[in-house]
Amino acid sequence: xxxxxxxxxxxxxxxxxxxxxxxxxxxxxxxxxxxxxxxxxxxxxxxxxxxxxxxxxxxxxxxxxxxxxxxxxxxxxxxxxxxxxxxxxxxxxxxxxxxxxxxxxxxxxxxxxxxxxxxxxxxxxxxxxxxxxxxxxxxxxxxxxxxxxxxxxxxxxxxxxxxxxxxxxxxxxxxxxxxxxxxxxxxxxxxxxxxxxxxxxxxxxxxxxxxxxxxxxxxxxxxxxxxxxxxxxxxxxxxxxxxxxxxxxxxxxxxxxxxxxxxxxxxxxxxxxxxxxxxxxxxxxxxxxxxxxxxxxxxxxxxxxxxxxxxxxxxxxxxxxxxxxxxxxxxxxxxxxxxxxxxxxxxxxxxxxxxxxxxxxxxxxxxxxxxxxxxxxxxxxxxxxxxxxxxxxxxxxxxxxxxxxxxxxxxxxxxxxxxxxxxxxxxxxxxxxxxxxxxxxxxxxxxxxxxxxxxxxxxxxxxxxxxxxxxxxxxxxxxxxxxxxxxxxxxxxxxxxxxxxxxxxxxxxxxxxxxxxxxxxxxxxxxxxx
Numbered sequence: 001x002x003x004x005x006x007x008x009x010x011x012x013x014x015x016x017x018x019x020x021x022x023x024x025x026x027x028x029x030x031x032x033x034x035x036x037x038x039x040x041x042x043x044x045x046x047x048x049x050x051x052x053x054x055x056x057x058x059x060x061x062x063x064x065x066x067x068x069x070x071x072x073x074x075x076x077x078x079x080x081x082x083x084x085x086x087x088x089x090x091x092x093x094x095x096x097x098x099x100x101x102x103x104x105x106x107x108x109x110x111x112x113x114x115x116x117x118x119x120x121x122x123x124x125x126x127x128x129x130x131x132x133x134x135x136x137x138x139x140x141x142x143x144x145x146x147x148x149x150x151x152x153x154x155x156x157x158x159x160x161x162x163x164x165x166x167x168x169x170x171x172x173x174x175x176x177x178x179x180x181x182x183x184x185x186x187x188x189x190x191x192x193x194x195x196x197x198x199x200x201x202x203x204x205x206x207x208x209x210x211x212x213x214x215x216x217x218x219x220x221x222x223x224x225x226x227x228x229x230x231x232x233x234x235x236x237x238x239x240x241x242x243x244x245x246x247x248x249x250x251x252x253x254x255x256x257x258x259x260x261x262x263x264x265x266x267x268x269x270x271x272x273x274x275x276x277x278x279x280x281x282x283x284x285x286x287x288x289x290x291x292x293x294x295x296x297x298x299x300x301x302x303x304x305x306x307x308x309x310x311x312x313x314x315x316x317x318x319x320x321x322x323x324x325x326x327x328x329x330x331x332x333x334x335x336x337x338x339x340x341x342x343x344x345x346x347x348x349x350x351x352x353x354x355x356x357x358x359x360x361x362x363x364x365x366x367x368x369x370x371x372x373x374x375x376x377x378x379x380x381x382x383x384x385x386x387x388x389x390x391x392x393x394x395x396x397x398x399x400x401x402x403x404x405x406x407x408x409x410x411x412x413x414x415x416x417x418x419x420x421x422x423x424x425x426x427x428x429x430x431x432x433x434x435x436x437x438x439x440x441x442x443x444x445x446x447x448x449x450x451x452x453x454x455x456x457x458x459x460x461x462x463x464x465x466x467x468x469x470x471x472x473x474x475x476x477x478x479x480x481x482x483x484x485x486x487x488x489x490x491x492x493x494x495x496x497x498x499x500x501x502x503x504x505x506x507x508x509x510x511x512x513x514x515x516x517x518x519x520x521x522x523x524x525x526x527x528x529x530x
Contacts, residue, residue: 028280031293032305035283037322038294040173041261041307043397044126045355046388048381049177049326050116050163051131051364052371053140054099054106054154055333060086062338063331066099066136070189070204072196082337098190098205100226103138103148104217108155111371113162117170119373120365123385124392127173129261129362130163132253137183137226141257145248148226153218164257175261175296178250181270184234184242187227206230243271250278258285263298263309279306298324300434313436314350315357318404325354327437328364329377340376341439344383348521349438349445351384352462355395356404356451387520390494394460394523398453402482406475407449407464447471459484459526460493461510466522468514476508485528493523 055065061083062068068080069087091097117128133139139149141160150159167174190206210222229238262282269275279297286295298309308323315323327350330338351361365381368374445464448471453460476483490499500511
């Protein structure tokens with residue numbers, strides 16, 4: 001090599017290294033500016049979420065058990081009203097047996113990540129998400145910055161690590177969720193005491209110190225690291241240290257486990273710039289590994305560079321940008337004193353609603369404390385999986401049409417509620433999107449309710465609550481501004497059966513075959529004249 005070529009080579013290497021370094025160190029604003037939701041996420045449509053942790057151990061008491069077990073009166077948070085009495089009866093008084101001790105009870109003895117992932121994949125999930133920490137401030141991964149983690153306490157297992165490994169083996173995308181931003185206020189009841197009764201005024205275990213653990217199972221651990229400092233002791237410097245610790249833990253999370261998706265349970269980035277720094281690390285890691293940003297950052301509000309998440313609800317409109325709906329069966333942690341909010345019918349309805357409006361559905365499949373799936377939840381997910389095996393063509397890899405659907409609820413006509421009253425569905429949904437989900441208590445769709453999806457030249461009409469006989473779709477009227485054109489053929493997707501129809505200036509009249517009893521949604525595949 002000549003001297004000139006040699007120095008040219010050195011210069012090339014230096015410039016290349018500099019470019020790579022700059023690429024890895026792109027600031028958040030630049031990453032957000034170039035961000036486009038990755039195609040894998042848009043195609044996946046259906047994910048399963050293991051929102052699971054030590055709060056699954058108590059059989060009753062709602063999804064905020066760790067907080068409500070310290071509250072004799074939960075106020076408006078009625079879903080947690082059983083936590084305190086259940087805790088007294090099952091474990092004893094919270095001054096003597098607190099949530100730190102509930103964590104120790106969690107052994108996850110039958111946890112088999114590969115079996116759970118394989119079950120999820122078999123039943124239609126295209127991506128897997130796992131809870132990294134909840135508001136209880138307990139990490140479910142091998143955290144070197146937080147002693148209260150699942151490797152050192154409780155199950156003595158790297159829950160996130162096992163989920164991540166099993167998901168990669170199954171060839172699926174993997175995500176994690178963090179809910180830790182509110183723990184300081186959330187844990188305030190742990191520093192209180194009973195207002196009345198035999199233990200009135202006796203401090204709960206949030207006020208224990210590291211020295212109090214001598215000779216106990218938690219010797220060497222400091223309750224303050226779990227519950228935070230007592231409210232009266234919190235200084236601005238202490239709060240800042242907590243934020244920095246959050247940053248260290250979550251940088252470690254996205255670096256060691258390389259998730260394809262991260263969800264912060266909040267409307268803003270956790271702790272502001274600290275949360276942006278974690279998102280920046282997530283995207284830069286993806287950019288370095290894939291040459292493009294192939295990861296997804298989810299927030300509950302619409303923020304440039306992120307994907308919007310709707311909790312226990314769905315979008316009221318067809319959105320231009322991809323988004324995600326999230327739902328769960330009970331209170332996010334499986335509780336036997338709570339009825340199931342969802343069954344196979346409502347899960348399919350929420351999935352189809354989301355897909356028709358350019359979104360995904362993430363289903364929290366709650367687990368027993370030992371890591372197994374409750375029977376009634378397993379049954380519903382299997383039905384969803386069976387439906388997707390037959391009708392997945394109309395879901396996976398699809399894109400929305402000009403309008404998301406038609407029917408009484410879309411047109412804003414009066415719909416009968418479960419109490420027999422009439423309401424305007426469109427007007428009701430304008431109240432908000434979070435927590436507007438369809439549930440087992442929601443009235444069935446009218447028989448003319450349909451949703452649309454497309455894939456290339458293929459067009460799908462999904463009849464949400466089919467009934468034998470004729471109904472009319474106004475959107476397909478020959479005179480309609482959004483009509484897809486002249487229909488030449490309509491078949492039932494699962495058996496290829498031809499469906500009778502008549503397209504006029506008033507709409508598309510479809511004659512559905514007789515349906516015996518209640519039916520899950522039926523997909524019709526439409527063909528149009530060129």
